[in-house]
Structures are given as structure tokens and as C-alpha cells.
Amino acid sequence: DGGITQSPKYLFRKEGQNVTLSCEQNLNHDAMYWYRQDPGQGLRLIYYSQIVNDFQKGDIAEGYSVSREKKESFPLTVTSAQKNPTAFYLCASSMGFYDAEAFFGQGTRLTVV
Amino acid sequence: AQSVTQPDIHITVSEGASLELRCNYSYGATPYLFWYVQSPGQGLQLLLKYFSGDTLVQGIKGFEAEFKRSQSSFNLRKPSVHWSDAAEYFCAVFPSSGGSYIPTFGRGTSLIVHP
Numbered sequence: 001d002g003g004i005t006q007s008p009k010y011l012f013r014k015e016g017q018n019v020t021l022s023c024e025q026n027l028n029h030d031a032m033y034w035y036r037q038d039p040g041q042g043l044r045l046i047y048y049s050q051i052v053n054d055f056q057k058g059d060i061a062e063g064y065s066v067s068r069e070k071k072e073s074f075p076l077t078v079t080s081a082q083k084n085p086t087a088f089y090l091c092a093s094s095m096g097f098y099d100a101e102a103f104f105g106q107g108t109r110l111t112v113v
Numbered sequence: 114a115q116s117v118t119q120p121d122i123h124i125t126v127s128e129g130a131s132l133e134l135r136c137n138y139s140y141g142a143t144p145y146l147f148w149y150v151q152s153p154g155q156g157l158q159l160l161l162k163y164f165s166g167d168t169l170v171q172g173i174k175g176f177e178a179e180f181k182r183s184q185s186s187f188n189l190r191k192p193s194v195h196w197s198d199a200a201e202y203f204c205a206v207f208p209s210s211g212g213s214y215i216p217t218f219g220r221g222t223s224l225i226v227h228p
Contacts, residue, residue: 004156006156031214033215033216035218040122040220040221041220042203042218042219042220042221043203043218045215045217048215050214058215088154090156090157092157092216094216096214100145100147100162100164100207100209100214100216101147101159101162102147102157102159102205102207102216103159104149104156104157104158105156106155106156107154107155107156109154
């Protein structure tokens with residue numbers, strides 16, 4: 001079945017460590033997105049990529065980094081510079097410019113202790 | 114840039130009662146409009162979408178939404194709520210022309226269903 005796979009579902013890290021969240025899609029979508037979700041704040045855009053080897057900062061990119069070396073993959077690294085990294089992270093994809101519907105992964109809950 | 118407002122943080126209804134969740138948007142033209150549902154600890158699932166045409170849109174799970182251009186609204190409705198509808202609901206907009214083609218989401222409305 002086509003879809004978006006995020007792994008792991010739960011992730012625990014010590015403060016000061018970098019951590020990478022995986023996002024893979026087999027929908028042949030051009031565009032991919034990373035959102036952060038905190039209670040009562042909805043979804044806030046971290047980074048997005050509309051084509052391979054290109055990505056743009058979203059509203060809350062500080063302390064995060066991404067890469068888009070393959071169409072199917074859009075990993076997110078949460079660096080030690082992110083002041084409050086504990087959150088629920090959602091990856092999404094869409095066809096891109098001509099199809100607006102976004103498909104979501106199941107999310108990764110990151111807890112930094 | 115577009116924006117989305119969901120004025121109700123929480124909505125409580127009794128099972129079997131009707132439901133309306135509000136969504137207002139700000140955009141220079143008519144955007145593409147979406148409603149998503151999220152169960153705890155899960156991703157978002159698309160309920161319905163509006164691109165153009167008939168302003169009353171039918172979705173999955175018995176939901177419908179009506180686009181009202183004059184009010185810049187896209188409210189979600191269900192005639193009879195089931196306990197399994199308890200979840201978080203998000204309204205989203207996507208620019209229909211120009212812009213950076215990024216979906217923007219509202220803050221969500223949490224639906225609580227009483228038996």
C-alpha cells in the first residue's frame with residue numbers, strides 16, 4: 001500500500017544530543033513537509049521541500065535541519081540548538097504544485113530528557 | 114499569506130446530537146480548503162476537500178462542509194455524532210494560485226462526545 005512511514009514512533013534522547021527522524025513515502029509525491037505539533041498550537045511548519053535537492057525553511061526552522069537527496073525521503077534532524085525539542089512531529093507529502101491534498105505519516109513523539 | 118482560524122478550542126456534544134465546527138480563512142482569492150481528523154497519537158486523515166464547484170462537500174464518516182465565500186468560512190457538519198468521532202479536527206487552506214503552495218492549518222478543535 002502507498003503511504004508515508006515515519007520512524008520511530010517514539011524516541012527518547014538526552015538533552016544536547018542531535019536526533020534524526022525518518023520520513024519515507026512511496027506515493028511518488030514531489031512535495032514533502034515537516035510539522036511540529038504542540039498541545040493547543042496546531043501544526044507549525046518546520047521545513048518543506050517541493051523538489052529533490054531543494055528545501056525551504058518554514059515558520060519555526062531554528063534548531064532543525066533537513067535533507068532531500070531522494071524523492072522518497074525527507075529526514076529531519078533535531079539539533080542541540082533547538083531549545084524545546086519535546087513534541088509530536090508529523091511528516092506530510094503532496095503531489096506539489098497542482099494537487100493540494102496532503103497525506104500524513106503517523107507521527108514521531110520525541111521526548112528529550 | 115493565508116491564515117486559518119478555528120474559534121472553538123473544545124466542543125462538547127452528546128452522542129446522537131448534531132455537530133458544527135467552525136473554520137474561517139484569510140486569503141486573497143478562494144483557496145483550496147480541507148478538513149482533517151486526528152485521533153490521539155496518530156497522523157491526520159483527510160475528511161473532505163473543496164477545490165471549486167458545488168459549495169456543499171460530502172466527505173467520509175458522514176461529514177459534510179459548506180463553503181461560504183461571503184463569510185470566508187468552511188464549516189464542518191455532521192447530523193448525528195457517534196462516540197468514535199471524538200478526536201481533534203483541523204481545518205486547512207492551500208493557495209489556489211501563486212504563493213509557495215504550502216498548506217496552512219488552524220489550531221484545531223477538540224471534539225468531546227458524551228454518551
